[in-house]
Amino acid sequence: MLTINSLSKSYNKGKNFALEDVTFNLKAGQVCAIVGESGSGKTTLVRLIAGLERPDHGSIVMGDKVIASLDKFVQPEKRKIGLVFQEYALFPHLTILENVLYGISKIKHKRKRAQDMLDLVGLSDLGDRYPHQLSGGQQQRVALARALAPEPSLLILDEPFSNLDTMLRTQLRNEVFDIIKKTEVTVLFVTHDTQDALSVADEILILQNGKVIQKDVAANLYVNPNTLYVASLFGSTVHINKNLQHAFRCPLKETCCYAIRNEKIKVSPSSSDTDCEYITTAQVIKKIQLGESIQLLLKLDSGEQLTVMTQDKNIADTIFIGFNSTDILEFENE
Ligand SMILES: Nc1ncnc2c1ncn2[C@@H]1O[C@H](COP(=O)(O)OP(=O)(O)OP(=O)(O)O)[C@@H](O)[C@H]1O
Numbered sequence: 001m002l003t004i005n006s007l008s009k010s011y012n013k014g015k016n017f018a019l020e021d022v023t024f025n026l027k028a029g030q031v032c033a034i035v036g037e038s039g040s041g042k043t044t045l046v047r048l049i050a051g052l053e054r055p056d057h058g059s060i061v062m063g064d065k066v067i068a069s070l071d072k073f074v075q076p077e078k079r080k081i082g083l084v085f086q087e088y089a090l091f092p093h094l095t096i097l098e099n100v101l102y103g104i105s106k107i108k109h110k111r112k113r114a115q116d117m118l119d120l121v122g123l124s125d126l127g128d129r130y131p132h133q134l135s136g137g138q139q140q141r142v143a144l145a146r147a148l149a150p151e152p153s154l155l156i157l158d159e160p161f162s163n164l165d166t167m168l169r170t171q172l173r174n175e176v177f178d179i180i181k182k183t184e185v186t187v188l189f190v191t192h193d194t195q196d197a198l199s200v201a202d203e204i205l206i207l208q209n210g211k212v213i214q215k216d217v218a219a220n221l222y223v224n225p226n227t228l229y230v231a232s233l234f235g236s237t238v239h240i241n242k243n244l245q246h247a248f249r250c251p252l253k254e255t256c257c258y259a260i261r262n263e264k265i266k267v268s269p270s271s272s273d274t275d276c277e278y279i280t281t282a283q284v285i286k287k288i289q290l291g292e293s294i295q296l297l298l299k300l301d302s303g304e305q306l307t308v309m310t311q312d313k314n315i316a317d318t319i320f321i322g323f324n325s326t327d328i329l330e331f332e333n334e
Contacts, residue, residue: 036207082147097127276322
């Protein structure tokens with residue numbers, strides 16, 4: 001449905017690339033989350049797809065139509081793409097219904113379509129109000145109704161929940177994606193929150209320094225992360241550096257980088273109780289009760305500190321921790 005080929009964008013004539021050689025595709029009806037830290041190129045990518053920026057290199061194809069390349073540029077309003085941004089961007093002087101009506105000139109029975117969209121987002125009775133008379137969450141649902149009204153082929157949500165507090169965020173996110181699922185529209189969802197991505201996306205694309213590091217389903221990102229960065233995005237991870245290799249007596253190849261999930265590190269009161277291949281002793285510095293489990297902050301003889309989880313309430317001050325080679329994550333050196 002959407003094919004991105006070798007897409008690059010620089011804002012300073014090629015000195016740095018906000019986006020570099022990005023290639024991926026999206027199937028119709030799929031929800032793909034774009035995750036990455038601030039400055040990784042998420043917004044640049046969606047602005048290029050929406051037609052708000054022009055690429056320096058590469059192409060964007062929607063269906064069988066090239067919408068952006070070096071010699072082709074389809075205007076944003078012709079791309080059949082709906083946009084919802086962090087700031088709701090509703091027109092303050094138009095009513096809610098008028099806001100939704102805006103931009104659906106091509107559809108017959110415009111008013112019915114706009115009203116249907118308000119019904120879909122659960123705001124049927126608020127069409128006569130003005131944006132300032134609605135809560136933040138309601139305004140964001142209006143923005144969604146407005147984006148969906150022209151029947152877009154692709155819906156782009158760029159950090160749509162960042163302005164809202166945590167409780168409302170989760171609730172609105174779930175509501176919005178329940179609505180989106182009913183429409184079967186293809187979605188690109190930009191977020192820096194991995195929980196958001198894991199909760200709603202079919203696939204997650206990770207951007208780092210303008211490059212795609214991995215695009216995969218959530219389970220694979222956890223089990224087979226391409227890099228230490230991806231591993232640590234999707235679960236607590238300890239980098240097995242030289243000091244840790246020494247402490248656990250597990251010499252590993254210099255040419256690679258290694259990590260272990262915190263939950264794969266086993267805790268035992270004595271060395272004879274553990275069936276791990278690599279073991280070391282640790283001093284317990286702090287215990288934090290987290291629901292049923294206890295998080296232990298540990299210090300090794302080498303001075304390294306790390307955290308592990310245990311269910312054991314009777315932990316001594318000195319314990320044994322260990323892991324097995326099958327649980328080690330291996331990456332190309334980063
Ligand atoms: N209009 C612009 N002019 C110059 N540089 C820009 C412009 N927009 C973005 N950049 C730069 O391009 C890089 C990528 O920015 P972008 O906004 O795409 O990242 P992002 O992942 O969306 O970040 P955030 O999560 O903070 O919004 C950054 O280094 C940024 O400073």
